[in-house]
Amino acid sequence: xxxxxxxxxxxxxxxxxxxxxxxxxxxxxxxxxxxxxxxxxxxxxxxxxxxxxxxxxxxxxxxxxxxxxxxxxxxxxxxxxxxxxxxxxxxxxxxxxxxxxxxxxxxxxxxxxxxxxxxxxxxxxxxxxxxxxxxxxxxxxxxxxxxxxxxxxxxxxxxxxxxxxxxxxxxxxxxxxxxxxxxxxxxxxxxxxxxxxxxxxxxxxxxxxxxxxxxxxxxxxxxxxxxxxxxxxxxxxxxxxxxxxxxxxxxxxxxxxxxxxxxxxxxxxxxxxxxxxxxxxxxxx
Numbered sequence: 487x488x489x490x491x492x493x494x495x496x497x498x499x500x501x502x503x504x505x506x507x508x509x510x511x512x513x514x515x516x517x518x519x520x521x522x523x524x525x526x527x528x529x530x531x532x533x534x535x536x537x538x539x540x541x542x543x544x545x546x547x548x549x550x551x552x553x554x555x556x557x558x559x560x561x562x563x564x565x566x567x568x569x570x571x572x573x574x575x576x577x578x579x580x581x582x583x584x585x586x587x588x589x590x591x592x593x594x595x596x597x598x599x600x601x602x603x604x605x606x607x608x609x610x611x612x613x614x615x616x617x618x619x620x621x622x623x624x625x626x627x628x629x630x631x632x633x634x635x636x637x638x639x640x641x642x643x644x645x646x647x648x649x650x651x652x653x654x655x656x657x658x659x660x661x662x663x664x665x666x667x668x669x670x671x672x673x674x675x676x677x678x679x680x681x682x683x684x685x686x687x688x689x690x691x692x693x694x695x696x697x698x699x700x701x702x703x704x705x706x707x708x709x710x711x712x713x714x715x716x717x718x719x720x721x722x723x724x725x726x727x728x729x730x731x732x733x734x735x736x737x738x739x740x741x742x743x744x745x746x747x748x749x750x751x752x753x754x755x756x757x758x759x760x761x762x763x764x765x766x767x768x769x770x771x
Contacts, residue, residue: 506550512584513548519581528576529555531562534569535639545577546603553588554595556603561620567592656684658710659724661733663691667712668699673731681714690721692733 516524525545532538539562547554553575557564567573575588594600604612635643658677663669669689671677681687689710700706727737727744747753 506548509548509586512579512582512586513577515582516577516579516584520579521581524579526577527555528578529563530574530576531566532570532572533566533640537638539563539566552590556600558615558618558620564620651683653680653684654686656680656687658687658689659721659730660689660691660710661730662693662695662699663689663715663718663720664695664697664699664712666698666700667715667718669710669712669715669718670699670705670708671710672708675708678708678710681710686716687714689715689718690724691718692720692722692724692730694718694720 513524523544526542527545528540529543530538530540541563543555543557543563545553545555559565559568571592573590573592576585577588578585604615607615629649631647632644633647634641635645656677658669658671658680660669660671660674660677669681669691681689687710699709700711723734725733727740729736744757747757
């Protein structure tokens with residue numbers, strides 16, 4: 487427990503030989519420094535044939551007997567644990583540069599403990615938990631198809647097949663484009679998928695540059711070919727008040743004002759009249 491790691495760093499182990507005591511101290515630190523859900527953990531389970539799956543759950547308690555979380559027993563993880571109670575947990579606290587892996591066998595808490603926890607939840611959460619059919623296949627969409635998983639060893643492993651999205655129009659703002667209609671989107675690679683899927687794609691760019699983007703080996707990897715673009719126009723600061731990576735930051739003060747006005751229909755109309763309908767585009771600094 488107290489052996490130095492490859493970097494020679496052993497201070498974080500605090501000279502403790504009891505892993506539960508060490509976890510308690512680290513967990514207390516995480517609750518002070520981790521911004522979101524320090525009790526979040528990745529829970530790994532496996533089916534009876536050994537196919538693994540993982541999801542995030544929340545730690546609800548721990549002592550020397552083990553670690554406690556709650557779930558729907560008819561969910562995928564619940565059913566997998568009935569057949570194979572071996573599981574693993576991983577806590578990752580980025581703010582502390584630490585993670586903890588736990589491997590063990592799971593067992594059910596007693597009914598009273600489960601009921602006591604259930605009754606501490608908000609009324610809406612209790613209703614949701616009662617009504618939810620976690621991990622069950624939904625059959626209320628006519629355009630969704632349910633079939634057997636072609637990669638599974640088990641014969642009864644249904645999955646849902648969804649049709650590809652086909653938007654009528656995609657509106658994109660990007661850093662640069664060229665006169666051939668090619669558009670470089672940079673880190674916003676999802677915009678490439680939008681253009682490929684949409685029937686019509688209109689693009690504004692910060693600048694229309696000379697040359698052909700698709701002939702630049704560094705740019706073409708993050709570029710949308712002009713064959714997918716219906717029209718392109720130069721619009722300096724066109725992403726404002728949202729920022730653009732590598733260009734300018736979001737205008738947080740303006741966005742804050744929008745959020746306040748948009749709380750009411752009247753406020754939203756006021757914003758639209760001032761900044762959209764009756765005003766020229768405002769430039770980002």
